[in-house]
Amino acid sequence: NAGVTQTPKFQVLKTGQSMTLQCAQDMNHNSMYWYRQDPGMGLRLIYYSASEGTTDKGEVPNGYNVSRLNKREFSLRLESAAPSQTSVYFCATKGGGTGELFFGEGSRLTVL
Amino acid sequence: GQQVMQIPQYQHVQEGEDFTTYCNSSTTLSNIQWYKQRPGGHPVFLIQLVKSGEVKKQKRLTFQFGEAKKNSSLHITATQTTDVGTYFCADPIGGAQKLVFGQGTRLTINP
Numbered sequence: 001n002a003g004v005t006q007t008p009k010f011q012v013l014k015t016g017q018s019m020t021l022q023c024a025q026d027m028n029h030n031s032m033y034w035y036r037q038d039p040g041m042g043l044r045l046i047y048y049s050a051s052e053g054t055t056d057k058g059e060v061p062n063g064y065n066v067s068r069l070n071k072r073e074f075s076l077r078l079e080s081a082a083p084s085q086t087s088v089y090f091c092a093t094k095g096g097g098t099g100e101l102f103f104g105e106g107s108r109l110t111v112l
Numbered sequence: 113g114q115q116v117m118q119i120p121q122y123q124h125v126q127e128g129e130d131f132t133t134y135c136n137s138s139t140t141l142s143n144i145q146w147y148k149q150r151p152g153g154h155p156v157f158l159i160q161l162v163k164s165g166e167v168k169k170q171k172r173l174t175f176q177f178g179e180a181k182k183n184s185s186l187h188i189t190a191t192q193t194t195d196v197g198t199y200f201c202a203d204p205i206g207g208a209q210k211l212v213f214g215q216g217t218r219l220t221i222n223p
Contacts, residue, residue, distance in 0.1 A: 043155065043216075045211070048209065050209050100145060103156070105154055106154050
């Protein structure tokens with residue numbers, strides 16, 4: 001089992017370009033999340049999806065869109081990238097029991 | 113904004129010294145989770161505390177939840193180089209659908 005898989009792992013964009021970060025899980029979890037991590041800021045929630053067909057805003061949703069394509073996949077789209085979106089992006093799923101989060105390896109995005 | 117404040121932001125210790133990070137909230141927490149992130153890695157779940165005054169141990173790590181459920185701490189006894197990383201507390205909000213993280217405490221160790 002791969003767990004939570006994010007693609008791409010690295011990406012460099014120019015300001016104004018668009019791109020989609022993909023996340024897929026094989027853990028059969030209902031809830032999925034997108035976080036961004038910046039130095040000194042910890043992990044900030046961008047969007048989450050409590051179940052297939054639903055999405056909700058987190059702490060910092062501006063400039064992003066998401067799609068919960070099916071139970072397995074949750075994508076994050078930047079329509080017009082800005083340098084302020086340079087960050088490491090983590091996808092996560094929430095398991096049952098304790099409700100712990102399982103994170104992907106991260107996607108490092110640089111916007112020039 | 114952040115639901116939980118974590119201090120200190122950075123801590124540097126000599127190997128063998130103890131380390132503690134604190135997580136504080138202005139509101140009562142339903143529960144709190146702790147994660148560790150190694151340099152260049154992704155956060156990994158350590159533990160969840162639920163009960164008032166709860167204390168849990170994992171080898172050299174001791175986790176505490178305050179009596180008022182407004183604060184929590186993670187204490188590492190006799191640090192080792194493998195303890196290097198950033199430690200985060202996380203607060204479930206919105207009916208536990210959202211997990212909001214503290215800013216983290218970055219631990220570095222002099223061998």
